[in-house]
Amino acid sequence: MFGTAAYDRAARELRRPVLEDTTSPLDRGELLRLATLAASSHNTQPWKFEHEPMAMRVQPDFTRRCPIVDPDDGHLWKSLGCAAENLVHAAAAQGHRARVSLDPRRGDVVVAFERSPGLHATELSRAIPHRQCTRQPYETGRLEADELRQLEQVGRGEGVRVALFTAARECEQVLEYLAAANQAQLSDRALRAELTAWIRFNPRAALATGDGLCGHTSGRPALPTALGRRLARFVLTPAAQTAIDASHVRASAGLAVFLAARDALPSWVEVGRAAERFALCATTLGIRTAFLNPVIEVRPLRAQLESWLGARGEHALLLMRFGYGRPAPFSLRRPLAAVVVRPDGGHPAT
Ligand SMILES: Cc1cc2nc3c(=O)[nH]c(=O)nc-3n(C[C@H](O)[C@H](O)[C@H](O)COP(=O)(O)O)c2cc1C
Incomplete structure (x- = not known):
């Protein structure tokens, strides 16, 4: 009724394995995907x-x-950093080194x-179609010291580092900040309206736009859009969100805070790259990983x-939880034709 089967087919099709071909010319459609x-x-x-002969803008x-x-627009630029990082690993799978600059x-x-x-191709290249922000509860369990070390290492970038917290009392302290942040955000009408505009209350609505936050990915029941919007007023409350966050954080192996030298470009791009690489x-x-950015x-x-x-001169720019867990339904994307532009700014006819 809500288009769940069609949604799941579309999400699967988007997440085909990565092309591994180091001899042919670059397959730009694949890089874009x-x-x-x-x-x-x-x-x-x-x-x-925008495609250039040996680059992508x-x-x-x-x-x-x-x-x-x-x-x-800090989050917007961090998102661009995430996309640039995927390009680096997708290009490696096609035998090309990639250099990112602003x-x-x-x-x-x-x-x-x-x-x-x-x-x-590396393990990171092959992970691209499998990465997701898993918003469901994780299975309680600690990570091996070696895994934490690996995550800390990949979370480093130019002027960027990641600090990992695994002790319960540290996570409780961050939860206190998160509760206060939820209170501030979810009692703000304008913020709630902006957030609700990006929620897709059922898989069919998500399929229609190819973007936004679909309840299907976090295990929420599908609702007709009009009903979902009306109920959001009662469901999307500071207390309800904090209760969910608390149970999620307590079932996680730890929290990761991404810190950067500056709260501006190019640090935003670098921190987005580091977070994507970490994920x-x-x-x-x-x-599994999922962001919890209201505190930021x-x-x-x-x-x-x-x-x-004790971040002296450093800025906390992203917050994530991590832990073992099962994958959840994947999110959707817009068609590639909607995101490619010609040098004159127009969309190529496809
Ligand atoms: C800069 C940035 C900030 C984000 N903040 C949050 C957040 O606070 N809470 C959350 O649940 N997801 C957050 N996300 C995750 C996105 O919602 C997610 O990437 C998007 O829905 C696509 O889903 P996917 O990552 O599973 O493909 C953030 C992502 C980025 C890049």
Whole structure:
């Protein structure tokens, strides 16, 4: 009735295995598909891609910004960083090294490719179609020291590091900040309206747009859109969200805070890259991840988190939980034709 079977078919089709071919010219459609499988804030997919002979430009699509929750577009640029990171690992699977930089003149992210004999698909490349933000409860259990070390290592980038917290009392402290952040956000009408606009209350609604947050991925029952919007007023409350977050955090193996030297470009892109790499690496280890960013988004609580962390001069830019768990239904993406632009800004006829 709600298009669940069609949704699941579309999600499966999007997540075909990665093309591994190090001898043919770059398959740009494949690069594009894998770039768009990256995480993005509210699944807004705030990106456009422009092909160049040996590069791909990842451009911000400001028509998809979320001005209430993300007034400075920091999350938008982190999402572009996530897509750029997928491109790096997708290009390796096609025998190309990729270099990511920011083009201040054009105001976009450039991923430049260069054929590199000997380069091939890695576990991170192969993890791209399997990565997801798993919003369901994890199975209680600690990670091995070696796994934590690996995650810490891949979470490092230029001017970026990840701090991992696994002790119950540390997680409880972060939960306190999260409860206060939920209170601030979910009692704000404008923020609730913006969030609700990105919720797809049933699989058919998600299929129609190919974006947004679908309840199907977090195990919520499907509802007709009009009813879902009416009920959201009663369900999306600070107390209800905090109860869910508390049970999720307590069943997780730990929390990861991504810290950067600056709360501005290019750190936003770097931190997005680090978070995506962290999630890809976690995926290869059977470890699930999900963001919990209200603490980052509500400035006074972010400041409290930073001071608790003793972050001298560093900025907390993303927060994630991680742990062992089963995969959940995958999220959808818009058709590739909707995200490719020609150099003149138009969409190519497909
Ligand atoms: C910068 C950024 C911020 C995000 N913040 C949150 C968050 O606070 N809570 C959450 O549940 N998901 C958050 N997400 C995850 C997105 O909602 C998710 O990537 C998107 O719905 C697509 O789903 P997928 O990652 O499973 O493919 C964030 C993602 C990014 C890139």
